[in-house]
Amino acid sequence: GAVVSQHPSRVICKSGTSVKIECRSLDFQATTMFWYRQFPKKSLMLMATSNEGSKATYEQGVEKDKFLINHASLTLSTLTVTSAHPEDSSFYICSASRADIQYFGAGTRLSVL
Amino acid sequence: KNEVEQSPQNLTAQEGEFITINCSYSVGISALHWLQQHPGGGIVSLFMLSSGKKKHGRLIATINIQEKHSSLHITASHPRDSAVYICAADRNTDKLIFGTGTRLQVFP
Numbered sequence: 001g002a003v004v005s006q007h008p009s010r011v012i013c014k015s016g017t018s019v020k021i022e023c024r025s026l027d028f029q030a031t032t033m034f035w036y037r038q039f040p041k042k043s044l045m046l047m048a049t050s051n052e053g054s055k056a057t058y059e060q061g062v063e064k065d066k067f068l069i070n071h072a073s074l075t076l077s078t079l080t081v082t083s084a085h086p087e088d089s090s091f092y093i094c095s096a097s098r099a100d101i102q103y104f105g106a107g108t109r110l111s112v113l
Numbered sequence: 114k115n116e117v118e119q120s121p122q123n124l125t126a127q128e129g130e131f132i133t134i135n136c137s138y139s140v141g142i143s144a145l146h147w148l149q150q151h152p153g154g155g156i157v158s159l160f161m162l163s164s165g166k167k168k169h170g171r172l173i174a175t176i177n178i179q180e181k182h183s184s185l186h187i188t189a190s191h192p193r194d195s196a197v198y199i200c201a202a203d204r205n206t207d208k209l210i211f212g213t214g215t216r217l218q219v220f221p
Contacts, residue, residue, distance in 0.1 A: 044211045093156060101161055102203075103158065104148070
């Protein structure tokens with residue numbers, strides 16, 4: 001079946017640094033990928049829709065300058081958390097769409113000290 | 114009111130019990146997803162269904178489009194089934210609307 005790989009699975013960084021998370025579709029081309037954020041004991045929240053070759057579409061309340069999304073190829077989207085702060089600590093999950101089915105990455109747990 | 118509601122929020126069971134998790138939605142959908150999230154956060158897609166019933170091993174998912182309701186059943190539950198189960202409504206806009214999840218604990 002389709003596989004989406006997300007890397008890293010866990011990252012700890014200092015406040016003020018930037019962190020890049022990668023989302024790859026391993027065996028299919030994904031023109032659209034999605035980035036979600038999950039707060040503790042809360043449901044997934046869509047942050048943005050990543051479109052290959054064009055700018056990402058951000059959901060209301062999500063800072064585009066804070067969460068940079070690049071979808072440079074049909075198999076790779078990256079989310080960069082810039083100038084990370086402790087409140088950015090969260091679980092970030094990507095998904096890629098293929099034939100109306102979303103395939104999820106395993107997620108990245110970000111801890112900002 | 115959330116567009117996707119799940120019940121119960123928390124569920125405990127003894128090994129071997131039959132488990133049902135319910136999901137109701139108030140929006141028009143093209144499909145409904147059931148996801149499993151294990152401790153540590155990793156997510157696995159269990160089912161995507163738009164009508165009727167699907168079965169995979171001990172898991173069964175049903176959906177009633179008219180009543181806007183879906184259920185996830187686990188037969189002969191096992192401690193390894195302990196996880197958070199999330200339903201998500203697909204409105205054919207590629208934007209899923211997630212329920213808040215049901216935390217299941219199965220004890221030996």
